[in-house]
Amino acid sequence: MSVYDIILQRRTIRKFQQKPISRDTLHKLLNAARVAPSASNMQPLKYLVVDEPALVDAVFQTTSWANYLEGKGTPSSNEKPVVYIIVLADKDIREDGYAIDIGLALENLILTAWEEGIGCCIQGSIDRDKIKALFTIPDKYVITDAVAMGYRAEQPVLEDAQGDDIKYYKDENGVLHVPKRKLENITFWNKI
Ligand SMILES: Cc1cc2nc3c(=O)[nH]c(=O)nc-3n(C[C@H](O)[C@H](O)[C@H](O)COP(=O)(O)O)c2cc1C
Structure with a gap:
């Protein structure tokens, strides 16, 4: 890996x-x-x-x-x-x-x-x-x-955050989901 x-x-x-x-x-x-x-x-x-x-x-x-x-x-x-x-x-x-x-x-x-x-x-x-x-x-x-x-x-699951909601949560099967802010929302190229 x-x-x-x-x-x-x-x-x-x-x-x-x-x-x-x-x-x-x-x-x-x-x-x-x-x-x-x-x-x-x-x-x-x-x-x-x-x-x-x-x-x-x-x-x-x-x-x-x-x-x-x-x-x-x-x-x-x-x-x-x-x-x-x-x-x-x-x-x-x-x-x-x-x-x-x-x-x-x-x-x-x-x-x-x-x-x-x-x-x-x-x-x-x-x-x-x-x-x-x-x-x-x-x-x-x-x-x-x-x-x-x-x-x-x-086995927690990684997912894209919807907007600003970054709170991890468990689904109906007890699986933990971990939202991460989308790349486009955290990256600046050459200007802000
Ligand atoms: C400095 C630091 C302190 C943390 N303290 C706790 C804690 O006290 N209890 C806990 O359950 N998780 C703690 N965490 C884990 C975070 O909740 C976790 O990294 C975050 O939800 C993102 O999940 P991920 O590590 O799966 O990406 C901590 C993480 C960091 C980096």
Whole structure:
């Protein structure tokens, strides 16, 4: 599969098979994140990998899922993520200005994961204080995001947005549809 094919296929996944992800595979995903572009090549990002089931569940309790679906997007007990990666920014390396680094590293990670059959949900709606306490994370780290992961157990559908309606929704079969703004509505050629 080409990179472009994976980019088009990849969707945020919120239903996961209850099957472990090997450490070898996790190393591969982290390595993809490691080599991402980084402003001034400072590489302030670090990764707390959580693959012990009790701890994964503890992180899960601090997260919130698919706001537009009003509760219908939260994984049920047999669909929960099996790994969490907590993304940390090391303030000793860079105080701020690492938002683009995060995006690039996580896109590397989740596209590589997709190729392995693994789905991800980047989660910004997390209780950072609880996560900090759970792992006794030192003050020098900013908890930026969590990435929920597991082998995919759903196949969301990409579609063109109608006008400005970008809210994802589930159809009568429970399939998630994800509208993206049309290319003609986001592109300017030579003039605005
Ligand atoms: C920075 C960031 C934070 C996100 N936080 C959450 C979250 O807290 N919970 C959630 O269910 N999805 C979260 N998402 C996933 C988005 O809802 C998802 O990317 C969007 O609906 C588009 O779907 P797609 O990834 O399939 O293209 C987040 C995505 C990004 C990039």
